[in-house]
Amino acid sequence: EFNTNSFAKAGDGELFFGGINGVSSLYPDRIRKIAEPPRILMTNIKVMDTNWKVDSAFSVRNITLPYSENIISFSFTALGWYTPDVYNYEFKMRGVDKSWIEAGNSGYARYVLQPGSYIFEYTAGNELAGNLQHKKFIAVTITPPFWRTVWFIVLLTVLGILLVIAGVDFYYKTVNRKKLRQLEVQQTLQLERER
Numbered sequence: 001e002f003n004t005n006s007f008a009k010a011g012d013g014e015l016f017f018g019g020i021n022g023v024s025s026l027y028p029d030r031i032r033k034i035a036e037p038p039r040i041l042m043t044n045i046k047v048m049d050t051n052w053k054v055d056s057a058f059s060v061r062n063i064t065l066p067y068s069e070n071i072i073s074f075s076f077t078a079l080g081w082y083t084p085d086v087y088n089y090e091f092k093m094r095g096v097d098k099s100w101i102e103a104g105n106s107g108y109a110r111y112v113l114q115p116g117s118y119i120f121e122y123t124a125g126n127e128l129a130g131n132l133q134h135k136k137f138i139a140v141t142i143t144p145p146f147w148r149t150v151w152f153i154v155l156l157t158v159l160g161i162l163l164v165i166a167g168v169d170f171y172y173k174t175v176n177r178k179k180l181r182q183l184e185v186q187q188t189l190q191l192e193r194e195r
Helices: 054-059 150-194
Strands: 002-009 015-019 022-026 039-047 062-066 071-079 088-094 101-104 108-112 116-125 136-143
Touching: 039 054, 039 116, 039 136, 071 088, 071 116, 071 136, 088 108, 101 108
Parallel strands: 062 136
Antiparallel strands: 002 015, 015 022, 039 071, 071 108, 088 101, 088 116, 116 136
């Protein structure tokens, strides 16, 4: 805590500030801008608005979920020289978002996903416009219901083909039986005439 109007500037540019614990000084021209990017951590992942693997959210690299659990949200934060709320956050879900979404100072994203494969990318920094070299990734897979899987579609196709073949075979057998009966009737009539 510093006292009001208790400041001075020396001839060499040093600034002095009087506070309750004494005098503090600094040279403003010697303060360097912190260029080191923050470390980005995943703090929480929720599936269907319920915490998912709370203890290990920061180490998750892949998520596979069934089609019935397709609502997913991510909370992430930046650790660096500043407090997390000073950083700007951006994220993008490849396969959903066409460009990066600027989230301001809130590291939070929520999606409702269709079955498929996605990659969630997220980053943070002081100024992000085009400066996205420190990205993190999580691969997300939403499995389709069994009736939309390749093996089920192939099975239905094969079954459909077999049913068509069986139907055609039954039709031709029925037609041939009718013809055979007609021939038998004609042959019986012919034999009767000849007798």
